[in-house]
Amino acid sequence: MVKKVLKFGGTSVGTIARIQHVAKIVKSEKDLGNQVITIVSAMSGKTNELINLSREISKNFDRREYDVLLSSGEQVTSALLAGALIELGINAKSWLNWQIPIITEGEHSNARIINVNIKEINEFIKDGVAIVPGFQGISKDGNVTTIGRGGSDATAVAFAKLFNAETCEIYTDVEGVYSTDPAKIPVAKKIDKISYDEMLELSSLGAKVMQSSAVQTAMMYNIPIEVKSTFTDREGTVIFDQQNIDYTKSVTGVAYSKDDAKITLIGVEDKPGVAANIFEPLNKAQINVDMVIQNISSDQNTTDITFTIKRQDLLKTKDILDNNKKIKYKKITHNDKVAKISIVGAGMVSTPGVTFKMFKGLAENNINILAISTSEIKLSVIIDEENTLNAVKKLHTIFDLD
Amino acid sequence: MVKKVLKFGGTSVGTIARIQHVAKIVKSEKDLGNQVITIVSAMSGKTNELINLSREISKNFDRREYDVLLSSGEQVTSALLAGALIELGINAKSWLNWQIPIITEGEHSNARIINVNIKEINEFIKDGVAIVPGFQGISKDGNVTTIGRGGSDATAVAFAKLFNAETCEIYTDVEGVYSTDPAKIPVAKKIDKISYDEMLELSSLGAKVMQSSAVQTAMMYNIPIEVKSTFTDREGTVIFDQQNIDYTKSVTGVAYSKDDAKITLIGVEDKPGVAANIFEPLNKAQINVDMVIQNISSDQNTTDITFTIKRQDLLKTKDILDNNKKIKYKKITHNDKVAKISIVGAGMVSTPGVTFKMFKGLAENNINILAISTSEIKLSVIIDEENTLNAVKKLHTIFDLD
Numbered sequence: 001m002v003k004k005v006l007k008f009g010g011t012s013v014g015t016i017a018r019i020q021h022v023a024k025i026v027k028s029e030k031d032l033g034n035q036v037i038t039i040v041s042a043m044s045g046k047t048n049e050l051i052n053l054s055r056e057i058s059k060n061f062d063r064r065e066y067d068v069l070l071s072s073g074e075q076v077t078s079a080l081l082a083g084a085l086i087e088l089g090i091n092a093k094s095w096l097n098w099q100i101p102i103i104t105e106g107e108h109s110n111a112r113i114i115n116v117n118i119k120e121i122n123e124f125i126k127d128g129v130a131i132v133p134g135f136q137g138i139s140k141d142g143n144v145t146t147i148g149r150g151g152s153d154a155t156a157v158a159f160a161k162l163f164n165a166e167t168c169e170i171y172t173d174v175e176g177v178y179s180t181d182p183a184k185i186p187v188a189k190k191i192d193k194i195s196y197d198e199m200l201e202l203s204s205l206g207a208k209v210m211q212s213s214a215v216q217t218a219m220m221y222n223i224p225i226e227v228k229s230t231f232t233d234r235e236g237t238v239i240f241d242q243q244n245i246d247y248t249k250s251v252t253g254v255a256y257s258k259d260d261a262k263i264t265l266i267g268v269e270d271k272p273g274v275a276a277n278i279f280e281p282l283n284k285a286q287i288n289v290d291m292v293i294q295n296i297s298s299d300q301n302t303t304d305i306t307f308t309i310k311r312q313d314l315l316k317t318k319d320i321l322d323n324n325k326k327i328k329y330k331k332i333t334h335n336d337k338v339a340k341i342s343i344v345g346a347g348m349v350s351t352p353g354v355t356f357k358m359f360k361g362l363a364e365n366n367i368n369i370l371a372i373s374t375s376e377i378k379l380s381v382i383i384d385e386e387n388t389l390n391a392v393k394k395l396h397t398i399f400d401l402d
Numbered sequence: 403m404v405k406k407v408l409k410f411g412g413t414s415v416g417t418i419a420r421i422q423h424v425a426k427i428v429k430s431e432k433d434l435g436n437q438v439i440t441i442v443s444a445m446s447g448k449t450n451e452l453i454n455l456s457r458e459i460s461k462n463f464d465r466r467e468y469d470v471l472l473s474s475g476e477q478v479t480s481a482l483l484a485g486a487l488i489e490l491g492i493n494a495k496s497w498l499n500w501q502i503p504i505i506t507e508g509e510h511s512n513a514r515i516i517n518v519n520i521k522e523i524n525e526f527i528k529d530g531v532a533i534v535p536g537f538q539g540i541s542k543d544g545n546v547t548t549i550g551r552g553g554s555d556a557t558a559v560a561f562a563k564l565f566n567a568e569t570c571e572i573y574t575d576v577e578g579v580y581s582t583d584p585a586k587i588p589v590a591k592k593i594d595k596i597s598y599d600e601m602l603e604l605s606s607l608g609a610k611v612m613q614s615s616a617v618q619t620a621m622m623y624n625i626p627i628e629v630k631s632t633f634t635d636r637e638g639t640v641i642f643d644q645q646n647i648d649y650t651k652s653v654t655g656v657a658y659s660k661d662d663a664k665i666t667l668i669g670v671e672d673k674p675g676v677a678a679n680i681f682e683p684l685n686k687a688q689i690n691v692d693m694v695i696q697n698i699s700s701d702q703n704t705t706d707i708t709f710t711i712k713r714q715d716l717l718k719t720k721d722i723l724d725n726n727k728k729i730k731y732k733k734i735t736h737n738d739k740v741a742k743i744s745i746v747g748a749g750m751v752s753t754p755g756v757t758f759k760m761f762k763g764l765a766e767n768n769i770n771i772l773a774i775s776t777s778e779i780k781l782s783v784i785i786d787e788e789n790t791l792n793a794v795k796k797l798h799t800i801f802d803l804d
Contacts, residue, residue, distance in 0.1 A: 016458040053482060056418040058489040065488070068496055069481035072474040079471035080455060086467070087460040094470055098500050099544060142501060 003035040003125075003165045007134065007156035010044035011173040012230035013077050022230060023084035025171070026129055030090055035125040037159055039134045040081055041152040042073025063108035067136070067146045070109075071097065074133030074152070082131045091128035095121065097144065102137035102155070110148030113137055113158040122163065132159065153214035161221045168223055170210055171230040176237030177202060177209050179401040180254040180392055187393075187402040191252060192235070195242035198252050201344040201378045215239065242346050250351035251343045251399035254392050260290065261314045262338045262370060262382055263307055265321070267330025270303040277326045278305065285320060287313045291340070291373040291380065302330070306371050308382060311336050338370060339388040342380040343395055349376055361398045367391050405437040405527075405567045409536065409558035412446035413575040414632035415479050424632060425486035427573070428531055432492055437527040439561055441536045442483055443554040444475025465510035469538070469548045472511075473499065476535030476554070484533045493530035497523065499546065504539035504557070512550030515539055515560040524565065534561065555616035563623045570625055572612055573632040578639030579604060579611050581803040582656040582794055589795075589804040593654060594637070597644035600654050603746040603780045617641065644748050652753035653801035656794050657744045662692065663713045664740045664772060664784055667723070669732025672705040679728045680707065687722060689715045693742070693775040693782065704732070708773050710784060713738050740772060741790040744782040745797055751778055756801075763800045769793050 006026060013019050029036050050069050054061040078094035085092035100121065104111035121130045134152025139145050147154050153170060160168035174182075175190055177199065182188040194202075196219035203212045209227055218225050218239065228236025268274055275294070282289055292307045309317055314336050321327055348354045358379060362369060367390065371382040383391055396402055408428060415421050431438050452471050456463040480496035487494035502523065506513035523532045536554025541547050549556050555572060562570035576584075577592055579601065584590040596604075598621035605614045611629055620627050620641065630638025670676055677696070684691055694709045711719055716738050723729055750756045760781060764771060769792065773784040785793055798804055 016455060020459065050478070053418060053478075054485060057422065057482060057486045060489075061485045062488045065481040065485040065496055068498065069478060069485070072477045072481075075474045075477075076452070076455075076471060079467040079474075080459060083456060083463045083467040083471070084459045086464045087462075094467055096470065096500075096546070098498075144498070 001033045001035065002167065003037075003163060004029060005037050005039060005156050005160040005163065005165045005168045007039040007152055007168070007170050008041065008081075008230060009152065009170070009172045010041040010047070012171050013040055013081065014044035016080070018230070019077070019080050020084050022171070023081060023088055023090075025230065026081075026085060027088050027090050030129055037121060037125060037130045037132060037163060037165070038081065039132050039152055039156045039159060040074055040077040041134050043077055046073040046076070064143055067108050067144045070146050071133070071136040071144050074135055078131045078133045085129055085131075092131060093124060093128060094131040094133075097133060097136045098138050098142075100132070102132075104137035104139055104145045104147065106145075106148075108143075109146050111137060111139070111145035113147065113155065116159065116162045118163055151211060153211040154217065157214045157217045157223060157225070160223045161217070165223075168218070168225050169236075170225060170227045172209065172227060173229065173231065174209060174227075175229040175232060175234055176227050177239070177253070179252065180396050181256070184389055185392055185396060187396060189401060191237050193238050193240070193245050194252060195245055195346045196239060197242060197377050198344050198346050199239045201342065201375075202253050202255050209237075210239075245346065247345075247347035247350075249345065249400055250347040250354050251345040251395075251401065252347070253344050254395045254399070254401065255342045255344060256339055256388055256392050258339045258385060258388060259311045260308045260338050260340050260382065261311045261334060261336040263309065263314075263317060263321075263332065263334045265305045265327075265329040265332055267302040268305050269328055270301055275305065277324075278321070281320050281324050281327075282309075282317060285316060287317055287320075291371060291382065293371050293373065308338070308340065308371070335370070337385045338382050339385045340380055340382055341388065341391050341395065342378055343399060344378050345399075346377050348379070355379060357398060358395060361394050362391055365390055365394050367394075403435045403437065404569065405439075405565060406431060407439045407441060407558050407562040407565065407567045407570045409441040409554060409570070409572050410443065410483075410632060411554065411572070411574045412443040412449070414573050415442055415483065416446035418482070420632070421479070421482050422486050424573070425483060425490055425492075427632065428483075428487060429490050429492055432531055439523065439527060439532045439534060439565060439567070440483065441534050441554055441558045441561060442476055442479040443536050445479055448475040448478070466545055469510050469546045472548050473535070473538040473546050476537055480533045480535045487531055487533075494533060495526060495530060496533040496535075499535060499538045500540050500544075502534070504534075506539035506541055506547045506549065508547075510545075511548050513539060513541070513547035515549065515557065518561065518564045520565055553613055555613040556619065559616045559619045559623075559625060559627070562625045563619070567625075570620070570627045571638075572627060572629045574611065574629060575631065575633065576611060576629075577631040577634060577636055578629050579641075579655070581654065582798050583658070586791055587794055587798060589798060591803060593639050595640050595642070595647050596654060597647055597748045598641060599644060599779050600746050600748050601641045603744065603777075604655050604657050611639075612641075647748065649747075649749035649752075651747065651802055652749040652756050653745045653747035653797075653803065654749070655746050656797045656801070656803065657746060658741055658790055658794050660741045660787060660790060661713045662710045662740050662742050662784065663716045663736060663738040664708060664710050665716075665719060665723075665734065665736045666706060666708040667729075667731040667734055668706050669704040670707050671730055672703055676705075677707065679726075680723070683722050683726050683729075684711075684719060687718060689719055689722075693773060693784065695773050695775065710740070710742065710773070737772070739787045740784050741787045741793075742782050742784055743790065743793050743797065744780055745801065746780050747801075748779050750781070757781060759800060760797060763796050764793055767792055767796050769796075
């Protein structure tokens with residue numbers, strides 16, 4: 001007998017037929033004698049529908065009421081799945097955020113789960129299945145809150161931790177984590193095992209399988225996660241501690257993002273505090289700066305600073321740089337037709353020549369590298385956007401991922 | 403300064419534009435210095451949508467989960483209206499059933515409000531507007547419940563009573579209570595004032611303005627109600643105690659229902675217990691028997707019993723009567739093309755000749771009366787369905803309602 005947290009995403013519960021299918025999956029786990037807690041998302045499209053209703057009323061809809069509004073989506077799925085399980089003869093029961101309760105802290109729409117009363121559910125799952133709405137909780141003073149980044153994945157990981165569950169299974173509409181985007185690169189392969197670190201790099205780089213903050217929490221408490229498809233029986237991707245993985249390959253996956261823009265400030269005064277002067281106002285304006293590279297300029301007293309941002313923030317960023325008196329430079333250039341390509345792998349550290357291999361591969365395809373950034377398990381380059389798929393395919397091949 | 407409960411039905415909050423309109427009505431009450439508690443229904447169509455989802459899963463959907471499911475509809479409206487009011491600069495706040503809490507007793511989908519914690523809301527409405535989801539509450543052991551007959555109207559009346567409100571205004575999509583159906587009989591007139599008794603007779607007879615059980619509660623606690631339109635500024639219909647009404651007319655309204663069927667049992671043994679034998683199995687099968695008339699038969703030892711039921715129950719009723727050995731009769735006849743026409747008026751008691759006037763009016767139009775039933779403030783007849791509008795028009799005219 002194993003205690004399991006199963007989480008089903010929006011597309012997995014998007015129709016009544018799918019909810020009935022999910023009920024069968026949950027029943028089969030129960031029939032195996034497992035203790036099961038099921039976390040559900042809102043039916044696909046529902047959360048956006050509610051968000052759009054709020055926007056019709058105000059671009060600045062009250063945050064407290066926004067959370068009351070949005071939390072109704074998972075409430076509906078919880079009741080429907082509980083009803084579907086009862087119809088299959090399973091003793092199932094939905095809990096609402098306040099009935100458990102799930103206590104959160106932090107501001108509305110961006111709260112974090114800090115405690116969950118496990119007593120009643122622990123008792124119930126001895127012979128029943130508990131259904132819990134993801135993405136929400138209540139504050140200490142009894143207001144409904146929703147969880148920001150991480151959403152229902154974060155609820156699942158928090159429950160796995162607090163209930164001391166053996167495993168946390170994230171059911172979604174893909175079969176697991178892939179070596180690159182399977183929709184664009186048909187030779188992409190499902191990864192059987194991946195470390196938390198690698199998963200974090202991949203999920204923040206655009207492999208939208210699981211939310212980063214939920215992976216972070218799982219890493220912090222060493223909770224093994226399996227990402228798998230609701231729609232096939234095949235095994236998914238297990239995400240766990242690096243030491244459990246036998247690395248035969250230096251690179252685990254190739255990720256890319258296509259909504260980046262690059263800005264270069266040429267001839268910036270080379271003295272302490274200059275970088276801070278540049279990035280402080282961008283931070284205040286909530287512009288997320290991704291890669292930063294500083295080169296020595298030809299002129300000995302100045303330097304060139306290149307950084308990347310989301311493409312949608314380009315105009316705002318240029319405005320700030322143009323109008324801020326503290327920021328001095330000779331010239332500013334930008335390029336909004338760039339893409340970021342990253343190779344990720346916990347095996348990179350111990351494999352010499354990965355960097356050289358990457359640069360050589362891109363050069364062979366006449367792809368010019370505009371900027372480079374490295375970390376222990378990741379190597380990212382900025383290239384012209386038009387070369388994206390070409391570059392991803394080449395790297396996928398030379399690192400033996402096809 | 404007056405304490406008011408305002409209730410808005412499903413069509414009144416059916417779109418964002420309508421919710422914004424409702425927010426303006428609520429704001430204008432607040433601007434007058436009134437203390438306002440607003441009860442809202444689910445957006446029109448939403449409750450049916452949720453019911454249909456549950457039916458796709460099971461015709462016998464778990465009652466507890468059904469209430470969790472359905473209660474989400476009013477939660478959505480509450481948050482949207484609160485957001486719309488805040489957008490207008492009003493200090494507004496939604497309360498969920500458990501946050502107040504609204505305590506109910508009785509079974510799921512048919513609970514009754516027995517207590518409401520008034521403290522926090524009473525404090526808040528000193529300068530803010532409280533928004534409350536109608537149609538729901540929680541049981542003493544913390545399960546979500548919905549209210550059966552009466553729905554959000556019942557919530558409004560219960561709040562008016564428990565908060566000791568001066569008035570309870572039911573905003574709907576009609577301008578008030580009419581002397582008969584304005585859609586079919588253009589000379590129908592809005593009634594300015596009506597007693598609880600008359601309203602009860604009218605609402606149970608098919609004038610679907612307000613739920614009967616909510617009117618009953620209002621009568622019991624003498625809570626004045628105003629039914630009015632969300633979409634015009636005109637005054638609605640005030641429902642209150644009979645003694646406050648100056649009756650210049652003997653008849654207040656003419657109601658009709660068209661989904662009745664009539665059954666006559668001819669030659670039933672005329673001895674004690676016979677009627678009970680007939681109606682007991684119908685009651686068990688949840689068939690609602692409306693009018694019952696017993697005539698003396700030509701044969702001295704037998705009697706004829708006529709009763710009316712909903713047309714949809716006709717087959718089931720005939721089956722029961724045919725197969726129950728305890729029920730003996732010579733012959734059974736039925737007519738499923740009948741309508742019930744009722745004149746209602748608290749002034750009828752003190753006005754002689756109302757009955758005669760009704761029968762004479764129908765006779766003048768060659769309308770045959772198939773059965774008659776009377777109460778203190780109501781006189782109903784069963785006639786052939788094809789004569790319905792003809793009869794209603796005639797009665798509306800002869801009782802000076804045009």
